[in-house]
Amino acid sequence: MAEPVIRFxxxxxxxxxxxxxxxxxxxxxxxxxxxxxxxSGTGKSVLIxxxxxxxxxxxxxxxxxxxxxxxxxxxxxxxxxxQIGMLxxxxxxxxxxxxxxxxxxxxxxxxxLSDEAIAAKxxxxxAKVGLEGIEELMPxxxxxxxxxxxxxxxxxxxxxxxxxxxxxxxxxxPVTSDEIDALxxxxxxELGMTFIIISHxxxxxxxxxxxxxxxxxxxxxxxxxxxxxxxxxxxxxRRFLKRNMELPPL
Amino acid sequence: MxxxxxxSVGRYGLFCWDCGVSAWRHGVRWxxxxxxxxxxxxxxxxxxxxxxxxxxxNLAIQGHAAFSALGAQSxxxxxxxxxxxxEVCPLLAGTMVAAKxxxxxxxxxxxMRTKEQIDALxxxxxxxxxxxxxxxxxxxxxxxPALTIISIAIALGSSVAVAxxxxxxxxxxxxxxxxxxxxxxxxxxxxIKALVFAVVIATVSGWFGFFSERGPIGVGSAxxxxxxxxxxxxxxxxxxxxxxxxx
Ligand SMILES: Nc1ncnc2c1ncn2[C@@H]1O[C@H](COP(=O)(O)OP(=O)(O)OP(=O)(O)O)[C@@H](O)[C@H]1O
Ligand SMILES: [Mg+2]
Numbered sequence: 001m002a003e004p005v006i007r008f009x010x011x012x013x014x015x016x017x018x019x020x021x022x023x024x025x026x027x028x029x030x031x032x033x034x035x036x037x038x039x040s041g042t043g044k045s046v047l048i049x050x051x052x053x054x055x056x057x058x059x060x061x062x063x064x065x066x067x068x069x070x071x072x073x074x075x076x077x078x079x080x081x082x083q084i085g086m087l088x089x090x091x092x093x094x095x096x097x098x099x100x101x102x103x104x105x106x107x108x109x110x111x112x113l114s115d116e117a118i119a120a121k122x123x124x125x126x127a128k129v130g131l132e133g134i135e136e137l138m139p140x141x142x143x144x145x146x147x148x149x150x151x152x153x154x155x156x157x158x159x160x161x162x163x164x165x166x167x168x169x170x171x172x173x174p175v176t177s178d179e180i181d182a183l184x185x186x187x188x189x190e191l192g193m194t195f196i197i198i199s200h201x202x203x204x205x206x207x208x209x210x211x212x213x214x215x216x217x218x219x220x221x222x223x224x225x226x227x228x229x230x231x232x233x234x235x236x237x238r239r240f241l242k243r244n245m246e247l248p249p250l
Numbered sequence: 251m252x253x254x255x256x257x258s259v260g261r262y263g264l265f266c267w268d269c270g271v272s273a274w275r276h277g278v279r280w281x282x283x284x285x286x287x288x289x290x291x292x293x294x295x296x297x298x299x300x301x302x303x304x305x306x307x308n309l310a311i312q313g314h315a316a317f318s319a320l321g322a323q324s325x326x327x328x329x330x331x332x333x334x335x336x337e338v339c340p341l342l343a344g345t346m347v348a349a350k351x352x353x354x355x356x357x358x359x360x361x362m363r364t365k366e367q368i369d370a371l372x373x374x375x376x377x378x379x380x381x382x383x384x385x386x387x388x389x390x391x392x393x394x395p396a397l398t399i400i401s402i403a404i405a406l407g408s409s410v411a412v413a414x415x416x417x418x419x420x421x422x423x424x425x426x427x428x429x430x431x432x433x434x435x436x437x438x439x440x441x442i443k444a445l446v447f448a449v450v451i452a453t454v455s456g457w458f459g460f461f462s463e464r465g466p467i468g469v470g471s472a473x474x475x476x477x478x479x480x481x482x483x484x485x486x487x488x489x490x491x492x493x494x495x496x497x
Contacts, residue, residue: 049369052372052373053372054369054372054373074275077375078375079375081372081373081374081375082375084373085373086370086373088366088369088370089366090365090366092365092366092367092369092370093367094362094367094370095361095365095367105374106374106375106376109374109376110375
């Protein structure tokens, strides 16, 4: 496996008396797609938020490109974040800005590109996510699937090294959901970025994953290639997968 | 209860400090500040003008009712000048701005928190305080003193109208009584009050919005709490400011 771009080492996180993650260690390989599975409420979103420094771990270190985000200064953290794009669960588009302004937002803040260059980049990204010509629409007039696509365009506008997807399929109908999966698969091939996908959608997940990690009870109960996970002997893993797909016999 | 209160005040103080640090580190976008200030000025002007208008009229009527019977008509002008300039107009403008701009800021931030837009800004390596709190804060600090001055002018003007047309006082005398009782110090004090109220309104509404619970109930309760706290803090500080400036 390639050299890891992200390393969780002995990470623990509690809220009050509620232990969410306990002594978790996980490597995310560079340029590959890692899928994080697990039942609702097991801390998948917490894991991602720790990774981008929105939450601080109680213990352990989280190295992104060698920088420990848990102890980084604000300036270091900002440098790390510039290499990360994130697709939030409901898109997190800014309501007061048009689609084009949303996508252009990071460019306007972090680069000195001209307006024409920015407009061209926005158009290119919208084409890439299959939404040509909707620059002037406001987020409130978009459907759930469109909102996710626009948000995806915004997440990759800075050509980040790492892209995080928090439940890219949640709240979508099966057809739209398939389209998003296909889009992610295409992006993966085209962009060569490191993808981390949090998902409930097991079938779609196995199609794009190079690596699968399954969270349960604060730790990892599976961590390997899709094939390895399919052949896991762990009872919870088998139960979790069986609801959605045929498992090979043990 | 008391420890929870102290802790909240501490967190609020930390938030204010962080906002200052953000402004210092990431710079202030003056175009946004002026945009916020003019938006606020334009939007609040109408309703504030109407309220100031009728504050002036009533101060004149009350002053007349109280002092004319004593034959001390000159005190009417003094009463209007002192009450209007020193107390009522700064509070009136502050309350209006709290109700309009303050609640809007809280609700907007709370919605952004709920929809993970504040998190999104952070992940884009953009400081959300510098982006979302500092411009309206400075905007309010510019707009509120201006609105206070305007409301003073309108209240005094309407009191003149009532004094002359309704109460039958002599125009020249009345204006004389007014003007001789308003000093530069009074106007400065009113500006100081306006600035203090502006900081309270912006930071309190920013704090409640920024750290709102997620979800529609969180948005509603953040807005509610922000208004209550802003009003109580402003009126309390007004007492201390009056004590310090005039006591
Ligand atoms: N800021 C927070 N404060 C307190 N508790 C939190 C916070 N964030 C998450 N939690 C708790 O941590 C646990 C894990 O939450 P998380 O959102 O990571 O779950 P998840 O695996 O993403 O679930 P889902 O699939 O439903 O999104 C939950 O029990 C949640 O209540
Ligand atoms: Mg989640």
